[in-house]
Amino acid sequence: MTLTIPTVLTLFRIALIPVLVLVWYLDYSWTNFAAAFIFTIGAITDWLDGWIARRFGMYSAFGAFLDPVADKLAVTVALFLIVQKHPTLFMAILAAIIVGREITISALREWMAEIGERGRVKVAWVGKIKTIVQMVALILLLYFAPIPLAGGEYLFPTFRVGEVLLAVAAFLTLWSGWNYLVAAWPAMRGEKST
Known part of the structure; x- marks a missing residue:
């Protein structure tokens, strides 16, 4: 299986999720900024991988499966972190x-x-x-x-x-x-x- 650029971006987005969790629980004054920045990077890559796939025809069955999984994982984990902080x-x-x-x-x-x-x-x-x-x-x-x-x-x-x-x-x-x-x-x- 050949990985397309959109699929690599999607995998990167998934890899950002544990980084988001780790940063969220660090005990520094800047962790909220870093967590928001990491999530923003993930949101941008979500838009970018879709744009690249449409613009250059870089579709794959694996990418079509993985993209919504990455979206739902990122949103769910972010919601869990937010509810834990503001219950x-x-x-x-x-x-x-x-x-x-x-x-x-x-x-x-x-x-x-x-x-x-x-x-x-x-x-x-x-x-x-x-x-x-x-x-x-x-x-x-x-x-x-x-x-x-x-x-x-x-x-x-x-x-x-x-x-x-x-x-x-x-x-x-x-x-x-x-x-x-x-x-x-x-x-x-x-x-x-x-």
């Missing part, structure tokens, strides 16, 4: 919604592929917007410290903005999950696509 009911519910939807839709896609109906559950625009909002939210929540603006006169409420964006991402997660289930419902009832 509120609200944060736990948002994380449970996002992780629960990912597990459900992954299982749905696998089942739809097994019965030859994978075409019914394609990624829609809501899912793409959800991914962008979710990535920005997680970066802000990993950083979590207020950012001084205007010479320190104002503080950007990093954590609160991240929390609001994560709530928006959870709503979009439910919306896109519902769209997947509606698209798959005929197949669940035993109807074949035409």
Whole structure:
């Protein structure tokens, strides 16, 4: 098996996950910045590997399998770290919604592929917007410290903005999950696509 550039980037993204966890638990003042930076690099490589694959036709079956796995691992681990650091009911519910939807839709896609109906559950625009909002939210929540603006006169409420964006991402997660289930419902009832 030949590794394409997008697949190498995806493997790199997976390799960043234990680095993120290690950095998160270091006892230094800069670890929140480093964790947010590492997650940002992962998010950029997620976009980059998809762009390279489309632009240069560097598709592979292994890459198609690995890319969503890397995404879900990175998001899930980041959510676990954030909830551990900020163990509120609200944060736990948002994380449970996002992780629960990912597990459900992954299982749905696998089942739809097994019965030859994978075409019914394609990624829609809501899912793409959800991914962008979710990535920005997680970066802000990993950083979590207020950012001084205007010479320190104002503080950007990093954590609160991240929390609001994560709530928006959870709503979009439910919306896109519902769209997947509606698209798959005929197949669940035993109807074949035409």
